[in-house]
Amino acid sequence: MxxxxxxxxxxxxxxxxxxxxxxxxxxxxxxxxxxxxxxxxxxxxxxxxxxxxxxxxxxxxxxxxxxxxxxxxxLSWFWRHQGRMAIFGLMAAENAARFWQNTWNDTVTGMLVQKRSNGR
Missing domain, CATH: 1.10.1740 (Rna Polymerase Sigma Factor; Chain: A)
Known part of the structure; x- marks a missing residue:
């Protein structure tokens, strides 16, 4: 190496x-x-x-x-701090994706429930 x-x-x-x-x-x-x-x-x-x-x-x-x-x-604080800072962007992207997925699931589930209640 x-x-x-x-x-x-x-x-x-x-x-x-x-x-x-x-x-x-x-x-x-x-x-x-x-x-x-x-x-x-x-x-x-x-x-x-x-x-x-x-x-x-x-x-x-x-x-x-x-x-x-x-x-x-x-010196190690600098390395560990950079590692933590690098993770923040990934955490934000993960949270945004999770929010989008939950919103999409709730919307689709709501549409299915509404379709079932209108069909009966």
């Missing part, structure tokens, strides 16, 4: 070298393959990126500090 293009940016933000980040990426891919039991698919890719960010945070813990506080920088 190729290294992600965002790897140098993550390394700079975490204060580690690109070589160290590449090693952490390879480790994350091995861990994700062990956990997922496969080395392909969206679940594997998501897990490998999450493991990578967790490994980077563990490696950078204590080395990167915000200027306004004494807490270490965390």
């Amino acid at each position: 190729n290294t992600p293009k965002i790897l140098p940016w993550v390394a700079r933000k975490a204060g580690i070298t690109d070589d160290h980040a590449t090693k952490l990426w390879k480790r994350a891919v091995r861990e994700a393959a062990t956990i997922a039991g496969c080395s392909e698919g969206p679940a594997f890719h998501k897990l490998s990126v999450e493991r990578f960010l967790d490994n980077v945070e563990a490696a950078a813990f204590g080395t990167v500090r915000h200027g306004y506080s004494n807490t270490p920088a965390r």
Whole structure:
């Protein structure tokens, strides 16, 4: 599996070298393959990126500090936040489709009931 293009940016933000980040990426891919039991698919890719960010945070813990506080920088929140934001559009589309389907079913059912009551 190729290294992600965002790897140098993550390394700079975490204060580690690109070589160290590449090693952490390879480790994350091995861990994700062990956990997922496969080395392909969206679940594997998501897990490998999450493991990578967790490994980077563990490696950078204590080395990167915000200027306004004494807490270490965390990178995984950004990945998880983007995942949540990506789901919002899908949830809206699913809700719209469900609303359309329910409305259509109610309309057809109402027409059938009306047709049966007029026919008797």
